[in-house]
Amino acid sequence: IYIPDNQGSNGIAVFNSNGVYIENIGTRSTFFLDNATFANPVGITIDSSSNIYITQSGTHVIQKLDSSGSLLATAGELRINNNQLNFPMGSDEKGGKIYVADFLNYAVKVIDEEVGDVEDTIGGTTELPGIGRFPNAFVGGSGPIFPTDVIALEDNQGQDEIYVCAFEATFLGGQIEKYSKVNGQWVLIDVINASNLINLPVSPIFGIPSFFPFRMECKIIEGRKYFYVTDRTNNNLLKIDVEAKTVVAYYQ
Numbered sequence: 001i002y003i004p005d006n007q008g009s010n011g012i013a014v015f016n017s018n019g020v021y022i023e024n025i026g027t028r029s030t031f032f033l034d035n036a037t038f039a040n041p042v043g044i045t046i047d048s049s050s051n052i053y054i055t056q057s058g059t060h061v062i063q064k065l066d067s068s069g070s071l072l073a074t075a076g077e078l079r080i081n082n083n084q085l086n087f088p089m090g091s092d093e094k095g096g097k098i099y100v101a102d103f104l105n106y107a108v109k110v111i112d113e114e115v116g117d118v119e120d121t122i123g124g125t126t127e128l129p130g131i132g133r134f135p136n137a138f139v140g141g142s143g144p145i146f147p148t149d150v151i152a153l154e155d156n157q158g159q160d161e162i163y164v165c166a167f168e169a170t171f172l173g174g175q176i177e178k179y180s181k182v183n184g185q186w187v188l189i190d191v192i193n194a195s196n197l198i199n200l201p202v203s204p205i206f207g208i209p210s211f212f213p214f215r216m217e218c219k220i221i222e223g224r225k226y227f228y229v230t231d232r233t234n235n236n237l238l239k240i241d242v243e244a245k246t247v248v249a250y251y252q
Contacts, residue, residue, distance in 0.1 A: 002052060004041035012041065012054065012069070025052075025069035043090040043149070045098065047113065053098055055088040062088060062100055062111065075116035084118070085109065090149030090165070090215060099162060101147035106135035108150050108164055108179075122162065122179055122186040123147070142188040144177055149215050153225070155180065161189075163227070163242070165213040173212040173233065176242075192245050199247040203234045210234065 001015040005024075012025040040058030047053070050067040062085070064073040075085075075098075086104040093099075097119075098111040110120035123143020125133045136143040144166040151163045160181045167174045175193035179186045193211055194200060200209040214232035218225055225242040239249040 002044050002046065004044050004054065012044065012052070025065070043088065043101070045091045045093045047093045051113075053091055053093065055091050055100060057087045057089060057103070060085045060087060062091065062098060064113070064116075073116050075111050075118075089147070092150050092152045092162075094152035094160075097152070099150045099152045101144075101150045101164065103146055103148060106137070106143055106145055106147070108144065108147055108162060120186070122164075146174075148213070151216060151218050151227070153218065162186075163216070163218075165216055165229070167212060167214060167232070173210045175211070176213055176216070176227070176229070176240075192240070192242070196245055197240070197247060198245055200238075201234075201236065201247070201250055205234060 001017070003013045003015070005011055005013050014022045014025060016022055040056055041054045042057050043055035045053045051072065052065040052067065053062055054065065055062045062075050063071060066072055085100065085102050089101045089103050091098055091100045096113050098113055100109045100111060102109045106125055107121050107123035109118045111117065112119050124136055126136055126139045126141065127133050128139065135145050137145055144164045146167045147164050148167045149165040153161050153163070155161050162179050164177045164179065165174065166177055173194055175191045177188060178190040180189045194209050197211060200211060202208060203210040210233070212231055212233035213229045216227045216229040218227055226248070227240045227242055229238045229240055231238055235252065237251040238247050240246065241248050
């Protein structure tokens with residue numbers, strides 16, 4: 001088990017399957033990209049070759065390490081546009097691609113594992129002359145608002161699909177957005193939020209059902225997708241049947 005420690009050592013804490021601490025990978029960075037040093041690591045994913053990908057909001061990059069913690073590659077740099085990373089958060093790996101929730105670019109970036117280039121973007125921003133840059137979702141387009149995590153999957157026909165945590169999207173919190181690739185373009189297909197999520201618990205803060213998804217993991221059981229989602233504002237862990245849009249369990 002690999003856990004980003006962005007409040008303590010700023011390294012990656014490694015535990016075995018019984019929860020016993022093994023070691024720490026890396027140390028606190030001084031915002032220079034040295035070997036296995038991190039500045040606010042917030043997301044982690046591991047590929048089929050046991051390489052580790054760490055998203056760092058402090059230095060606006062994603063770093064690729066081997067299983068021993070040695071740095072292999074770095075992608076991204078701070079730049080407020082649709083081509084680089086600005087406060088990256090959660091990530092996922094699928095088919096040689098790294099999907100990164102690019103929080104302050106209001107997008108999900110798809111990065112080639114081997115060359116480190118951004119090769120596709122879901123969402124992004126639009127410049128309004130004389131006003132400033134706004135999320136595409138605010139100006140008639142589509143895309144996540146403040147994305148914090150992403151899961152990359154396939155649908156029943158083998159087509160790529162992604163699910164994105166949009167932390168701030170509605171008055172009652174955020175939502176999980178589903179995008180599918182249609183004719184080479186990413187299209188928003190569905191959303192899960194407080195207005196349509198069955199059995200959503202009442203918020204102890206707001207006194208009504210609300211939902212602020214922040215991190216999520218997927219487990220497929222008998223062909224059905226179940227997401228385990230941290231509800232950051234309400235301090236819940238929700239188990240959600242995605243197809244039925246139903247909370248089947250929650251933990252406080």
